[in-house]
Amino acid sequence: MSPKRSHSRATGRVTLADVAQAANVSPITASRALRGERSVAADLVARVQAAVQRLGYVPDPAARALASRHGTQVALLVPLLSNALFVDLVEAAQRTLTRAGYQTLIGVTHYDPAEEEQILRGQLLHRPAGMLVTGLDRSEGTRALIAASRVPCVHLMEMSDAEGVYSVGLSQQQASVAMTRHLLERGRRRIAFAAAQLDPRTLQRLEGWRATLGEHGLYTPTLEWLNPAPSSIGLGSVMFEQIMGQSPPVDAIFFCNDDLAQGALLAALRLGIRVPEQVAVAGFNDLTGSDQMLPPLTTIRTPRAEMGAAGAEMLLKLMRGVAVTPACLDLGFELVVRGST
Structure with missing residues (x-):
């Protein structure tokens, strides 16, 4: 029976x-x-x-939320899902949380602080057990929501030493310093910095480049090429042509993201400009396809999947009331030198 x-x-x-x-x-x-x-x-x-x-x-998530202070869902806020950078992070975080019995509420903010605040307000209605958010720069309204919710929160991709703030990431500025020094060591002296989107992490890379060139007396504002448009291969191609038309000419271009650098390498092939003989090209993030470019792209490899998994593991501890030490986890970066420099 x-x-x-x-x-x-x-x-x-x-x-x-x-x-x-x-x-x-x-x-x-x-x-x-x-x-x-x-x-x-x-x-x-x-x-x-x-x-x-x-x-x-x-x-039943609703029943669980009523039976306890919070449910079994985790709010996860990222700027975009059209960029492999964030897809890698989301997949790793979701995989880790799913194994622990949690579901993710994914919100895409499009780098808009007002949109992030609106999305978070909606997610908090589901009484999430925890939050994973991208970066540290957000509106005062969003900061207040996070603080008032008393929901455990981990910040991804950047680091903070502020008391009570939990973060997993890398130093964007130090990674930029490492790339700029590499170009200097290769004998480059007029190194342009080309950036799009101009989000906080891009601006941290800009500061690293500025500081390093400044130390060598090589910084000039005319080497900055900043475009607020979304980063893309097409924009990288356009920016490469613009920069190569500059006088006096540059001998290296450090792009803030690999898709821009990939577009630059394609434009160089089309225009008959030899890389790295005439100009070195460098990127950031080591996105898919960068190692297959002609020549292969020199870049900074960032541990996106590792950040997603480590951030989720840190959040699981916080949600279970387990002490987390250190509160700020630096996963570092890797300078990947290939044929483009």
Whole structure:
């Protein structure tokens, strides 16, 4: 005889009590096992998961949120999903959270502080258990929302030493310094900096380039090429032609993102400009295809997937009340030297 189920007569939905009965554990133990709490023995977790699969149990996020202060959803805010940079981060974070029994509420802000604030207000209505946000620069309204919610929050891609702020990222400025020094070591002296989007991380790279050229007495504002338009291969091609028309000529171009640099290399092929003999070209982020360009692109490799996974792991600890040390995790970067410099 099959065990009696206590699912709702109104909906016929399998309940947590059904799972607990089938696994021969208490409802509290079943709940803790599904939340991924480490205090539950591995054999009990296996029994609960087997019962979930057998019964087809689907947790009710609303019921969970009412039963506790927060639910099992995590708000995840990123500027774009059309850029592989953020796709890598989101996929790694979501994979880590899913394994721990959490769902992600993904919000795309389009680098707009007002849109970010509006999205976050909507996400907070779902009473998320935690938040992952991109960067540190946001409106006062959004800062106030995060503080008032008292929901654990981890900042990705940048680092902060402020008390009570948790972050996983790298020094954008130091990565830019490393690339600029590399170009100087290759004998380049008129090094242009070409940037698009002009988000906070791009501006940090700009500061690193400025400071390094300034140390060598080589900085001049005429070497800055800043365009607020979205970064793209097409824009990189246009900017390359503009920069190469400058007098006196430049002998290197440091692009703030690989898609711009990829466009520059394609334009160089079309125009018959030899890279790196006539001009060196460098990028940032080591996006897909950069190693396949002609010549292969020198760039800064950033640990996007690692940031997503590490940020999610840090958030899981905070949501479980586990102490997190250090609060600021620097994952570093790698200068990848290829044929374009």
